[in-house]
Amino acid sequence: MPEHMEDAKTVKTAYYTTQSEVLVLLPQPSDDPKDPLNWSPRRKYLTLFVLCFSCFAATSGPTSFQLSYVLQAPTYHETTIALSYSVTAAVAGLFGGPLLFGPFSQIFGRSAVIFWSLVIVFFCQIWAAEMTQSPDYLPFVISRWMAGMFAALPTILTPAYIVDLFFLHQRGRAFLCLEVSLLGAVIISPTLGGFIVQTQQWPVVFWWTLAPIGLAAILVFFVLEETSFSRDQIKVLSSEPRSFIQTRIATFLPGTKVVPSPTIRTVLKSAITPFLIGTAPITILAGLYAFVAFGFTIMINIVTTIILQTPSEFGGYGFSPLQNALFSFAAWMGVIFAQVVGYFLGDRIPLWASRRKGDIWQPEYRLWNMIFPAVFGPMGFGLFGAGVQYHLHYMVLALGVFFVIFSSTMSVPICLNYVVECFLNSANEVGIIMNCYRLAFAIGLGFFVFPWEVKVGQGWTFGMAACFDLFAALLIGILVWKGKSLRKYTLRGLLKSEEGASIVIRHTENEPESAPKNSFAEFNE
Incomplete structure (x- = not known):
């Protein structure tokens, strides 16, 4: 990706693919070297890597036991369905945590909230691993709920970093990296847990997660920086630390040394804004798609373990946890394929349109x-x-899982990216409300999916899910068709986008000789 010239006097642009086309940098970077848009590509991508790894590590906490809860049931003298409620508790925590703790980023800064959320998830994993006695069922469920509460915070705060760091033509890939890290944790963490419980006691599925979570906390502490920057006015901070140690202390210890001191009104506004954005027509339509598509994806994750590990004489496939873990590689392939397709098409198709x-x-x-x-x-x-x-043969199920995971991995970041770019000044709040849409249905599914299966049968359960998913896709079609008009029905003052900006400038004569073909080079228009 290009690094723009700081001495541009008017519009700063970058050559893109040909000498006759110039891609405009949106938003326009300032001349201040502190502007995150002016950071070197290496610094930007290192920050994105740390953020994505933090999302992966944090999410691996409340999801690592999804292939082992069947084996936990005898420990607590509970049914397998009762243990599946612990998965639902984790999802409920992922839903509610951002609503409660998201506004804290206004007080302490996004970096501090991410760091301390990782620390809390770390200790929640230790808590769960120690719940090995019969009376520990309820504390175990609570530990999963608390782990989810804090594990979601890196995910909902990362969109604001992406908006601060990357230009419009780079955001599609950046949002896909975020979603791959999230869904990668949902898939990879249980897979590793399945391998572990084949030869080890089930508490080990929690102990191993301490390594990535602890590493993520260390990386955040030594690498992550605040990226908030105002191009309209200078934000005066209470102090401006200079040395590395001073900066780390100011960033991660309580205080407001790296973010402006917020007023109570600012914090309350941050808490209310997600609900205001959530009632906008464009958010409702995009959110409902995520509501349906991701919710049914979670449903497959919940029931697949039971279907595969149920003995064949009772209608299942008689898989061991190890075989179940191997089966989950179909989901891995869905994530990988979505990453490849998104890398090549994520930004190209919108620019082509x-x-x-x-x-x-x-x-x-x-x-x-x-x-x-x-x-x-x-x-x-x-x-x-x-x-x-x-x-049918379990490979038919594997192909279905591949398609579902591929679809979910591609669609959720697209919807999130779209809504964020409609509310550029409220990326944190968009992350919170889209997280709610994404998880709301998944919370309820854990309780009624089994009665639903009994009522209509397993085939029709997922057949109806296919119909609902197709209907949800039609909602996105409405957005493509009438999104511009629907955006007008939003509370005034919330909308901010790059709509109407010229994304490409075409030159046919007097091309600068310094602009090589098929490369990025900057010039002053």
Whole structure:
């Protein structure tokens, strides 16, 4: 990615793919070296890596035991379904934590909130691993709920970093990296847990997570910086530490030394804004898609363990935890394939759509990538349901899981990216409310999915999920068609986007000789 020239006097642009096309940098960076947009690519990508690894490590905490809870049931003298409620408790924590603790980033800074959330998740994992006696069922469930409460904070705070650090033409890939780190943890962590419980006692599925969580906390402490920067006015801080140690202490110990001292009104506004954004028509439509698609993805994660590990004489596949873990590589492949497709198309298709429409940007162009999830999501749920209903070969189920995970991994960051770019000044708050939409359905599914299966059968359960997922894709179609008009029905003062900006400038004569073909180079218009 290019690093722009700091001496540009008007519009700073970067050559993109050809000598005759110039891609405008949006937003326009300032001349201040402290502006995160002016950071070197190495510094930006290191920050993104630390943030994504923090999301991965934190999320691995409340999800690491998803393939082992069947084996935990005898410890607490509870049924397998009762133990599945601990998964639901973790999801409930992931839902509620950002609503309660997200506004704290206004007081202590985003970096401090991420660091201390990792520390708390670290100790919640120790708590869960020590709950090995029969009366410990309720404390164990509470530990999963608390781990979820704090594990979600890095995920909902990272979108604001992406907006601060990256230009419009880079954000698609950055948001995909965020979502891959999140869903990667949801998939990889249980897989490793499945391998572990095959030869070890179940508490080990919690002990191993201490390594990535602890490493993430260390990386955050030594690398992460606040990226808040105002190009309109100078924010006066209570102090400006100079040395590395002073900066680390000021960033992560309680105080407001690296962020402006907030007023009570600012904090309350930060707490209320997610709900205001959540009631905007564009957020409702994008959120409902995430509500349905991600919710049913969690449903597959919940029931797959039971379906695969149920003995074959009772209608299951008789898998061991090790075989279950091997089966989950189908989900790994879905994540990897989504990363590859998103890397090549995540920003290219929206920019291509902009070129077709006169080189003028609209946030709705982000949604053009949703064609892939719209096709493969319902197909995946249908295949999984047919495989379970007719007890087909487990590879049919694996193919269904692959399609579902691929669809979910691609769609959630696209929806999040779109809504963030409609509310650029409220990226934290968008992260909070989109997290709520994404997880709300998953909380309830843990309680009614089993009665639902009894009522209509496993095949129809997932067949209906396919129909609901297809209907949700139509909501995204409405956004693509009428999103620009729907954005007008939003509370005034919240909307801010790059709509209407010229994304490409075309030059046919007097091309600067210093601009090599198929490379990025800056010049003053």
